[in-house]
Amino acid sequence: MKKIAVLPGDGIGPEVMAEAIKVLDAAQKKFAFELSYEFADVGGIAIDNHGEALPPATLALCENSDAILFGSVGGPKWESLPPQQQPERAALLPLRKHFDLFCNLRPARVFKSLTAACPLRPDIVGEGFDILCMRELTSDIYFGQPKGREGAGPDERAWDTMTYTRAEIERITRIAFETARIRRNKVTSVDKANVLTTMVLWREVVMEVHKEYQDVELTHIYVDNATMQLVRDPHQFDVLLCGNMFGDIISDEAAMLTGSMGLLASASLNANKFGLYEPAGGSAPDIAGQGIANPIAQILSAAMMLRYSFGLDEAAAAIDSAVESVLDKGIYTKDIAIDKSKAVGTAAMGDAIVAAL
Ligand code: NAD
Ligand code: IPM
Ligand code: MN
Numbered sequence: 001m002k003k004i005a006v007l008p009g010d011g012i013g014p015e016v017m018a019e020a021i022k023v024l025d026a027a028q029k030k031f032a033f034e035l036s037y038e039f040a041d042v043g044g045i046a047i048d049n050h051g052e053a054l055p056p057a058t059l060a061l062c063e064n065s066d067a068i069l070f071g072s073v074g075g076p077k078w079e080s081l082p083p084q085q086q087p088e089r090a091a092l093l094p095l096r097k098h099f100d101l102f103c104n105l106r107p108a109r110v111f112k113s114l115t116a117a118c119p120l121r122p123d124i125v126g127e128g129f130d131i132l133c134m135r136e137l138t139s140d141i142y143f144g145q146p147k148g149r150e151g152a153g154p155d156e157r158a159w160d161t162m163t164y165t166r167a168e169i170e171r172i173t174r175i176a177f178e179t180a181r182i183r184r185n186k187v188t189s190v191d192k193a194n195v196l197t198t199m200v201l202w203r204e205v206v207m208e209v210h211k212e213y214q215d216v217e218l219t220h221i222y223v224d225n226a227t228m229q230l231v232r233d234p235h236q237f238d239v240l241l242c243g244n245m246f247g248d249i250i251s252d253e254a255a256m257l258t259g260s261m262g263l264l265a266s267a268s269l270n271a272n273k274f275g276l277y278e279p280a281g282g283s284a285p286d287i288a289g290q291g292i293a294n295p296i297a298q299i300l301s302a303a304m305m306l307r308y309s310f311g312l313d314e315a316a317a318a319i320d321s322a323v324e325s326v327l328d329k330g331i332y333t334k335d336i337a338i339d340k341s342k343a344v345g346t347a348a349m350g351d352a353i354v355a356a357l
Contacts (some may be wrong), residue, residue: 001034002310005065005319007042007058010087012282012293012346014069016262019295020069020302023319027083027306027353031315038065041166041281042095043073043087053091060245062095067309069302070095075285076288077108095276101268102168103175104134104247105304106280108254108264113327117259117336120231129234132179132328135247137163137268139199142244153176162198166244169205171271177213177242184218186238190226190246202243227253251280260335262294267308276307277301294333298355322356 004019008014021037025127028035040058041049050057053073060177062068083089095101110118110128118125128334144161149158173189180187189206191199203220210218221229223246229236230248230253242250269275279297300323305314327336331352337343344352 001036001065002077003036003038003064004305005058005062005068006037006039006063007068007070007074007189008039009043009071009283010045010075011072011288012248013043013073013283013287015291015346016279016295018073018300019353020298021326022350022354023299023322024302024306025357027198027319030318030357033310033312039285041277042070043091044075046091046156047078047081047085047087051087053087054094054163059095059098062099067274067349068095068099068276068306069305071298072279072283074283075283075288083346090130093142096268097143098276099276100138100270100272101276102170102271103137103269104135104136104137105267105269105308106131106135106247106251106254106264107131108133108251108258109323110258111263111324111327113324113330114259114263114336120180120257124233129237129257130183131234131237131240131254132183133240133242133247133251134172134176134179135242135251136168137159137247139168140244140286144269155253159248162245164202164272165199166201166205169202173206173209173241174212177209177216180216180355184238185215185261186219187241188219188221188226190221190223190240192223193220193316194222194244197308202284206241219321222252226250230254231259232322253347255280258293260294261297262333262335263296263300265297265304266301267301267304269308273309277305291347292334292337292343293346294345295346295350296353299323299350312320318357319353322353325356327350 008017109130141162144163148159193199193203265278303316303319306312334343
């Protein structure tokens with residue numbers, strides 16, 4: 001019996017989480033494995049109910065679980081709090097750091113039936129593309145010290161520190177090459193080595209690690225060019241290796257190229273394969289509470305949990321296929337439907353995926 005810490009969070013988080021649980025329940029029946037869920041508050045709802053975004057009881061539950069299934073946190077209600085207390089900075093980033101979840105996988109694959117939902121021209125999309133954004137998740141300008149703010153008036157200033165150690169770059173780079181070997185054997189490392197000293201080290205270390213993986217094709221690309229190339233010709237990419245901040249930006253772009261933010265799943269793993277699984281998108285305050293959010297990113301994140309944390313590859317693949325077959329049948333939520341009047345809601349999409357499973 002595997003124990004899952006379920007943290008739905010804010011906005012659409014609880015809505016899409018309910019569908020992921022439905023699908024996990026169905027997968028357990030079909031593939032004869034057992035999960036136990038324990039729910040806890042995180043983010044804005046935890047601030048409201050317990051006075052802090054990551055209550056000690058929530059962290060303790062995560063520590064005593066085999067994996068964390070996470071929804072999303074944040075929203076307008078908590079945006080006026082001091083930055084250090086806001087859900088993103090006080091819950092999500094500390095969770096990533098606490099469990100050393102340095103390896104963030106965000107697979108951006110265009111489903112065949114969704115090529116029309118891709119905002120690119122049909123001749124560019126072709127039959128679709130398959131990119132794996134691999135984002136370093138526990139360092140860079142997100143966590144670098146010092147950070148600060150001082151003064152007042154026109155001289156008031158604020159600063160963050162972009163930093164990487166050789167060891168931090170090495171460990172994510174190694175996984176990028178290993179992963180490329182079981183995909184299309186190509187790594188594109190995204191940096192800004194023409195301007196940033198941190199990124200000079202990044203590129204040097206990537207090149208050094210590459211000496212051990214000469215069979216894998218390596219290309220370096222500046223981040224500004226990378227964002228452009230993604231819309232010009234996404235087919236050129238296999239594994240996109242990025243630091244924390246560039247990976248954040250690039251993965252939203254890649255998500256939208258697949259048709260919607262609501263499709264992009266993610267796994268955040270540490271060296272022991274302990275993982276937090278969450279959609280790459282956020283709490284989507286603009287659609288929260290309407291029952292229209294796309295639950296697919298959350299459902300595919302749950303499938304990644306089965307695959308990476310529990311080695312339940314068959315069940316994970318079955319969930320992936322169920323999602324694909326529902327899309328093939330033309331069952332779409334509003335974000336991916338071309339004819340919005342025919343769109344189904346969050347729960348109907350979850351039910352359809354359960355039925356296909
Ligand atoms: P967002 O990802 O929440 O939303 C961006 C756009 O994508 C919105 O139009 C939204 O409706 C759409 N979208 C996202 N997920 C969708 C889904 N499942 N189905 C259909 N449409 C979907 O980004 P934002 O608006 O910049 O951020 C909103 C809040 O979420 C902020 O507080 C932000 O900090 C937070 N956030 C949290 C996480 C997380 O918890 N992992 C990630 C990103 C943003
Ligand atoms: C993501 C989110 C987070 C990030 C925020 C909410 C802290 O945008 O997971 O992509 O920037 O990493
Ligand atoms: Mn992001």
